[in-house]
Amino acid sequence: MAYPDDLLVDGERVVLHKHPHWKMLVLPVLVFLVTVGVAAYLAALVRNQSWASIAWIALAAVGVLIVLWFTALPFVRWRTTHFVVTTHRVLVREGVLSRQGIDIPMSRINSVQFRHTLVERLLRCGTLVIESASDEPLEFDDVPDVERVHATLYHEVVDDE
Incomplete structure (x- = not known):
């Protein structure tokens, strides 16, 4: 069973699974x-x-x-950091000995943004910003192919509505 298949609920499937960009x-x-x-x-x-x-x-x-x-x-x-988009939520897991993670339900995501510098554009990575019902927007740095991840995540948010 590949990570994070053991974390999924019934009817949930992985749409996108990424590690941070190799530039790290x-x-x-x-x-x-x-x-x-x-x-x-x-x-x-x-x-x-x-x-x-x-x-x-x-x-x-x-x-x-x-x-x-x-x-x-x-x-x-790097290898133990996961950014996962499923049909129901966004999961981020990181850590080696002590792990931490966050799950954001698709229904709570208000907006999805990305930004990248000129160098990041050349390397095809950037920062993904997810604004949810929480106080502060969540920023995820070094997301590979950030524009495609942004589009995929936006597509999943729109489909969830």
Whole structure:
């Protein structure tokens, strides 16, 4: 059973299921590449020293910690963040160890907007703004193909009326 099929009620089906845009992973990948490069360079510098094996262990330990913290954790965070539009509601789930989420029934959505910068337009992502019966509009950043998501969500809201 694919996520979020286990969260659906009878008669509800998934219309759209997205993770945040891949641009969130650019910096973590760069950190990984720089960490590996710097660690390899430093390991080569100390290879002829009598204490090289200790330095290599220290470099490996520091490198692994940096990669785990700045690359693996953001990837897992990206992978466990879901933006889902169903026939009845909008679901957002995020978090790794502690999870949080929000469900917005289609009947409570008043308006749907999107915005994106020039760079986001080139990358085909942006911010989706959902105004519901709550006090503040909800903003979802880094939504991939935000214009299509906007149109799909608007279509579902209109069909729900």
